[in-house]
Amino acid sequence: MxxxxxxxxxxxxxxxxxxxxxxxxxxxxxxxxxxxxxxxxxxxxxxxxxxxxxxxxxxxVAKPAANHSAIIEFRVDDVDAAYRKLVDILGEMVIQKPTTMPWGNRSLLFRDPDGNLVNFFTPVTSEAFKKFDG
CATH class of the missing domain: 3.10.180.10 (2,3-Dihydroxybiphenyl 1,2-Dioxygenase, domain 1)
Known part of the structure; x- marks a missing residue:
């Protein structure tokens, strides 16, 4: 599967x-x-x-703009560069500026126009790289 x-x-x-x-x-x-x-x-x-x-x-069956439990995640090459590029577009939709998480990813959290949470992240520790790159 x-x-x-x-x-x-x-x-x-x-x-x-x-x-x-x-x-x-x-x-x-x-x-x-x-x-x-x-x-x-x-x-x-x-x-x-x-x-x-x-x-x-x-x-x-489903209700639009009502997600309160899922985060849509995208791995990006450089989350800090992505933030600098998107900050004006995202504006108040940013929930969390790039922050290093305990599991080794640096993450930018924001909402899309329907309120869905979106996470752009970049692995920054050797353990996180191993997880994604094998």
Whole structure:
């Protein structure tokens, strides 16, 4: 089994597509007006509109802009450089400026336009590098 993706359900797909393209610098492929994907070498962030919920059994299957338990994480080459580049874009959406965590990653925590937590991180200890690079 391989982990494939995480999907965000949103009431308005366009702002999230623009946001993730801006902060990651990667293109988002929008297949329909209700579904898009941001592909990275290690996984995919899918973005679906609330209209797609009908395909999964109804509108009450998921609720947009209500995530309080998951953090979407991206490994970046230099989290401090990413912060300097994005600080004006993120503004008050920054939750935590780059900080070194006890597990060896340096992390920048912010929210996307729907309020989902996003973590950009860079391993900074030899143990953290081993974890990600084998």
């Amino acid at each position: 391989n982990f494939a993706s995480v999907r965000i359900i949103t009431a308005d797909i366009k702002p999230l597509v623009r946001f993730y393209e801006r902060v990651t610098g990667l293109p988002v492929t929008q297949y329909t007006e209700d579904f898009a994907e941001l592909h990275t070498p290690s996984g995919t962030l899918a973005i679906g509109s609330t209209r797609t919920l009908q395909l999964f059994g109804g509108a009450n």
